[in-house]
Structure formats: structure tokens, C-alpha cells
Amino acid sequence: MQESLVKLTNVTFNYGNSPVLKDITLTVQPGEFWALIGPNGSGKSTLIKILLGLLKPDRGSVELFGSPISSVSHKERIGYVSQKSNSFNSGFPATVLEVVRSGLTKKTGLFKRFSKEDTEAAMNALHEVGMEKFADRNIGELSGGQQQRVFISRALAAKPDLLIMDEPTVGVDQQNSASFYSMLEKLNRDNGIAIILVSHEIDLVTDLASHVACLNRTMHFHGGRRDFAKLNDTDLSRWYGHSVRFIHQKEGATSDD
Numbered sequence: 309m310q311e312s313l314v315k316l317t318n319v320t321f322n323y324g325n326s327p328v329l330k331d332i333t334l335t336v337q338p339g340e341f342w343a344l345i346g347p348n349g350s351g352k353s354t355l356i357k358i359l360l361g362l363l364k365p366d367r368g369s370v371e372l373f374g375s376p377i378s379s380v381s382h383k384e385r386i387g388y389v390s391q392k393s394n395s396f397n398s399g400f401p402a403t404v405l406e407v408v409r410s411g412l413t414k415k416t417g418l419f420k421r422f423s424k425e426d427t428e429a430a431m432n433a434l435h436e437v438g439m440e441k442f443a444d445r446n447i448g449e450l451s452g453g454q455q456q457r458v459f460i461s462r463a464l465a466a467k468p469d470l471l472i473m474d475e476p477t478v479g480v481d482q483q484n485s486a487s488f489y490s491m492l493e494k495l496n497r498d499n500g501i502a503i504i505l506v507s508h509e510i511d512l513v514t515d516l517a518s519h520v521a522c523l524n525r526t527m528h529f530h531g532g533r534r535d536f537a538k539l540n541d542t543d544l545s546r547w548y549g550h551s552v553r554f555i556h557q558k559e560g561a562t563s564d565d
């Protein structure tokens with residue numbers, strides 16, 4: 309049987325006495341593209357931190373690559389890009405290539421010199437996101453959207469099986485965020501990399517993803533995009549706690565609140 313990349317079973321988490329996540333169950337298989345959506349404060353980032361091993365659930369189990377998270381040593385199999393990556397000022401003293409190569413330190417160790425192969429892997433990763441011509445530019449001279457592509461390629465350089473992104477397009481304009489998402493779709497389709505993407509751009513991401521998880525402290529829906537598209541706005545608005553307007557572009561259906 310195929311090894312699941314992620315398997316959460318009845319995960320419950322509280323910050324002190326404040327309950328945040330209750331009975332979350334979710335399985336991510338190789339090659340799947342999950343959109344993780346939910347209103348502000350619904351627990352999306354907390355769930356990602358649990359997946360990355362930064363927080364430990366109070367109850368339930370977390371498995372990565374078929375093993376309990378505590379025993380997983382191949383952390384390079386997960387690439388992570390946070391929403392705050394794109395915040396370098398223009399004087400930051402590192403080139404794009406150096407930033408991407410630094411993504412290989414999980415494999416090479418912090419103080420090992422980079423080899424020719426490392427540079428090649430970094431250039432290939434830049435090529436994947438259409439940024440190779442910026443390799444020698446200073447990272448701080450790039451726009452927010454371009455910097456975010458560089459951070460994706462930094463995560464890709466180590467050839468992860470799973471890419472986790474927490475609102476990667478915050479601060480990126482609408483046009484650039486649409487082309488950013490197309491790039492993710494291509495990476496998923498052509499390279500087979502599984503993706504978990506947290507985003508508030510619900511219409512865009514639920515149309516791109518193969519699967520959708522709708523979180524608001526509990527998991528209200530998780531399943532394939534087509535089943536998600538069949539949900540009505542009343543259900544979704546109830547889960548969100550306020551009215552929501554969903555436009556399913558690929559299905560060609562629109563709905564208003």
C-alpha cells in the first residue's frame with residue numbers, strides 16, 4: 309500500500325486552557341494538492357505547526373511518511389514556506405542563489421561547503437519557479453511575489469515530497485498571486501510534489517487544489533475538490549460563522565450570499 313505523507317488522527321490541541329483544535333482527522337497521499345481554508349483564528353497555522361512538529365497535540369496522533377512524527381528523521385522531505393518569508397529589505401546581503409542554496413543545509417550541514425552539484429540543484433529549483441535569471445540579484449531588490457518564488461525554490465532545492473505553505477501570497481497583488489498559484493499547480497502536476505496550501509483566497513485555491521479541508525476549530529469538510537464544489541453557500545457560511553460568497557471558476561458555477 310502507498311505510504312501516506314501525513315496522517316492526523318483525532319488531533320486535539322489547546323493553548324493552555326483555550327481549545328483551538330478538536331478531533332482533527334486528515335490524510336494526505338503522495339501527489340495530492342490540499343487547500344486548507346477557514347476564517348481568521350480557525351486554527352490553520354496551529355495545525356501547520358503541529359504538522360511541522362513545532363507543537364505537540366494534547367490528544368490524537370500525527371504520522372509523517374508512515375511513522376510517528378517523533379521518530380521521523382527525514383525532515384528534508386518537507387519543504388515549508390511561511391507567510392513572512394518575503395520581508396527582506398533592499399540591503400540584505402545575500403544573492404538569490406545563496407538563499408536557495410541555503411535550503412540544502414538540512415542535507416549538507418551548516419558548515420559544509422556547497423558543491424557544484426548543490427549549485428546545480430539550486431539553479432534547477434530556480435528554473436522550476438521561473439526565477440533563474442535572478443540568481444545573481446540581491447534578494448532584497450526583488451518584489452514580494454518574486455521573493456516568495458525564491459523561497460519556494462529554496463524549499464524545492466532539497467527535493468521534498470511535501471510542500472507546506474502558510475498564506476504565501478500575503479502582500480502579493482492579485483495578478484501575481486494568480487500566476488503564483490498557476491506555478492504551484494504546475495509543480496504539483498509535473499513534478500508530483502504534494503502540497504498543503506493555507507490561503508484566504510478561497511476561490512482561487514479551491515479551484516486549483518485536488519482536495520479541500522475546511523477548518524474552523526473542527527474539520528467541517530475534507531475531501532475532493534469536486535465534492536467541495538457541490539456544497540452550498542449556506543453550509544459554508546455556517547462553518548465560517550459569517551456569509552461567504554464562493555465562485556467555483558473551473559465548474560463555471562457562481563453563487564452569491
Ligand SMILES: Nc1ncnc2c1ncn2[C@@H]1O[C@H](COP(=O)(O)OP(=O)(O)OP(=O)(O)O)[C@@H](O)[C@H]1O
Nearest residue numbers: 323324326328346347348349350351352353354355
Ligand atoms: N501562541 C499562542 N498562544 C495562545 N493562543 C494562540 C497562540 N497562537 C494562536 N493562538 C490562538 O489560537 C487560535 C487559532 O490561531 P491560528 O493562528 O492557528 O489561526 P489561523 O486560522 O491561522 O488564523 P489566521 O487566518 O488569522 O492566520 C486563535 O484564537 C489565536 O488567537
